[in-house]
Amino acid sequence: RWSARAIKAFSMAELEARKMKYATTGTESLLMGILTEGTSKASLYLRANGVTLFKVRSEAVNVLGKADMYFFSPEHPPLTEPAQKALDWAVDEHQKLGANGEISTTLLLLGIWEQKNSAGQKILAALGFDDKKAQEI
Incomplete structure (x- = not known):
């Protein structure tokens, strides 16, 4: 089960x-x-370490390039394979830890x-x- 913040x-996203x-x-x-989302531990940690939405958007354009066409779909944009793997990793890690409760944005970030x-x-x-910051969070 995902936390409300993760949902x-x-x-x-x-x-x-x-x-x-x-x-x-x-x-x-x-x-x-x-x-x-802005209120989760992962969000607060990222911002405290200088990772802002503006910087991520800018870096996304550097990494992926700017979309050269206007895309609109009435449906949800499908997940890429790495995004699906990130979600699966969070679920698997939550189960490995035997953690009670919900899957958090921290596990999603990791x-x-x-x-x-x-x-x-x-x-x-x-x-x-x-990796050091990944362990801190």
């Missing part, structure tokens, strides 16, 4: 993908969703970090996030 972050005119919801959009060479992981690395 909101996921919904905001889809919105961010649309704002950026991307046809899919990738790890970069999940990262933007965490920051847009799931993004675990997807090496994904857009979200590259953006985090470019903005100073590293």
Whole structure:
């Protein structure tokens, strides 16, 4: 079960993908969703370490390029493979930890970090996030 904050972050990720005119919801959009949600431990930690929504959007354009067409779909932008793997990683890690309760945005953030060479992981690395910070959170 996902926490209310994680569900909101996921919904905001889809919105961010649309704002950026991307046809899919990738790890970069999940990262933007965490920051847009704004109240979770993961969001507060990122902002305290200088990772802002503005910087992530800017870095997303550097990594993925600017969408060269206007994309609009009445449906949800589908997840990219790395984004799906990030979600799956969060679920698996929650089960491995035997944690009670809900899957948090922190596990979602760490799931993004675990997807090496994904857009979200590259953006985090470019903005100073590293394995040490992943352990701190």
